[in-house]
Amino acid sequence: MAEAATDLLKTADGRPLKAALAAAQARAKRRAFLLVLPLLVFVLLTFLVPIGYMLKRSVEHDGFAASAPALDAWFAANPGFDPMNPPEAAYAALVQDLARMQTEKTTGIAGTRINYTVPGTISLFKKGAREAKSLAPPFKEALIAVDADWGKPALWRGMAAASSKYTTEFYKVASDRKLTDEGWAKGGDKERIYLYLFFKTFLVSGIITVICLLLAFPVSHLLATLPMAKSSLLMILVLLPFWTSLLVRTTSWIALLQEQGIVNDLLVGLGLITEDGRLTMMYNMTGTIVAMTHVLLPFMILPLYSVMRVIPPSYARAARSLGATSWTTFRRVYLPQTLPGIAAGSLLVFILAVGYYITPALVGGADGQLISNLISFHMTKSNWSLAAAIAAMLLAAILVLYWLYDRLIGIDRLKLG
Numbered sequence: 001m002a003e004a005a006t007d008l009l010k011t012a013d014g015r016p017l018k019a020a021l022a023a024a025q026a027r028a029k030r031r032a033f034l035l036v037l038p039l040l041v042f043v044l045l046t047f048l049v050p051i052g053y054m055l056k057r058s059v060e061h062d063g064f065a066a067s068a069p070a071l072d073a074w075f076a077a078n079p080g081f082d083p084m085n086p087p088e089a090a091y092a093a094l095v096q097d098l099a100r101m102q103t104e105k106t107t108g109i110a111g112t113r114i115n116y117t118v119p120g121t122i123s124l125f126k127k128g129a130r131e132a133k134s135l136a137p138p139f140k141e142a143l144i145a146v147d148a149d150w151g152k153p154a155l156w157r158g159m160a161a162a163s164s165k166y167t168t169e170f171y172k173v174a175s176d177r178k179l180t181d182e183g184w185a186k187g188g189d190k191e192r193i194y195l196y197l198f199f200k201t202f203l204v205s206g207i208i209t210v211i212c213l214l215l216a217f218p219v220s221h222l223l224a225t226l227p228m229a230k231s232s233l234l235m236i237l238v239l240l241p242f243w244t245s246l247l248v249r250t251t252s253w254i255a256l257l258q259e260q261g262i263v264n265d266l267l268v269g270l271g272l273i274t275e276d277g278r279l280t281m282m283y284n285m286t287g288t289i290v291a292m293t294h295v296l297l298p299f300m301i302l303p304l305y306s307v308m309r310v311i312p313p314s315y316a317r318a319a320r321s322l323g324a325t326s327w328t329t330f331r332r333v334y335l336p337q338t339l340p341g342i343a344a345g346s347l348l349v350f351i352l353a354v355g356y357y358i359t360p361a362l363v364g365g366a367d368g369q370l371i372s373n374l375i376s377f378h379m380t381k382s383n384w385s386l387a388a389a390i391a392a393m394l395l396a397a398i399l400v401l402y403w404l405y406d407r408l409i410g411i412d413r414l415k416l417g
Contacts, residue, residue: 058388063113064162068097083156091139098132153181170389205353220304257281283365300345307341
């Protein structure tokens with residue numbers, strides 16, 4: 001009956017009221033969509049597309065496949081070949097491709113691709129390509145006579161895997177595994193650098209997060225309880241780092257903490273240390289932690305302040321009036337109400353610390369480097385695909401952390417302001 005009555009109602013221009021309401025809602029939805037469309041396009045172009053390209057690049061590399069079509073076809077036709085003893089036909093296809101590489105000047109590309117999993121193969125490919133046109137059957141004996149490494153099973157395993165444009169080899173390398181004659185195996189102690197740097201990065205990020213929390217909690221409480229005029233002045237001091245270049249802030253710490261810097265000069269002047277006993281606080285992990293704590297501290301203060309400023313002071317007074325001590329009041333009344341801010345600030349600082357690059361690069365030295373510095377190295381000087389694989393693993397670890405946060409605390413309790 002109500003629906004029939006609605007159908008009978010009409011607007012001033014004679015249209016059914018129900019249809020007019022539906023059209024108005026549709027217009028409102030289109031208007032809202034058009035308002036957020038620029039932001040959606042911006043996020044898509046600057047966030048989702050680069051991440052998608054990175055994930056694609058981490059499993060894609062055609063440096064060898066495009067340069068060795070004959071061997072690629074042989075591998076495709078013989079998927080179960082024995083790398084311990086490749087047949088003459090495989091060597092014939094390899095010699096054909098080496099001659100082609102020499103003509104098309106692609107030897108370095110193909111050799112570099114195999115070198116990612118079998119180190120030392122760039123020079124091997126260049127030597128083989130130079131001699132390829134002069135080799136005669138049997139090609140297996142001829143090529144091994146040029147260099148015995150052409151008979152190594154690990155090399156053939158690497159070429160078989162690289163013959164496909166898509167591969168998971170870079171994730172294996174990023175997991176500190178190496179290709180041997182028997183297949184993929186755990187690398188030696190000197191070769192386990194990636195997982196160590198992952199662990200080191202997360203450990204340092206956790207330490208920085210804890211330090212930021214310990215420093216930010218009293219500052220945030222002071223901001224939340226001071227009169228507005230004093231609170232605003234203190235907030236300006238907190239926000240001041242945001243208005244200063246990150247490069248300037250980082251290099252300032254170099255001037256402060258180096259052995260001939262201001263802090264050491266002050267300690268020597270006060271007689272606390274001798275001239276020969278100056279502290280080494282720069283180009284090591286100490287410098288990285290100090291500088292990154294300073295840079296990331298505001299990201300902890302702001303979420304805490306946003307939660308603390310809405311906590312009524314009457315709660316603490318009521319607890320004390322009921323006989324609770326100051327410690328009990330803090331632990332059972334005040335602290336639980338700040339947990340959303342603590343969780344939000346800790347998550348924000350930790351995620352930012354995990355991906356920081358500039359500060360560790362400038363003040364960390366060899367001892368203070370994190371996984372982001374290794375990603376940058378491979379991206380600019382070594383292997384784009386390996387850099388993408390390491391970055392993808394880092395992204396997966398952050399997503400797992402975010403998932404654990406949602407399961408244990410709840411993302412609905414996240415408060416940033």
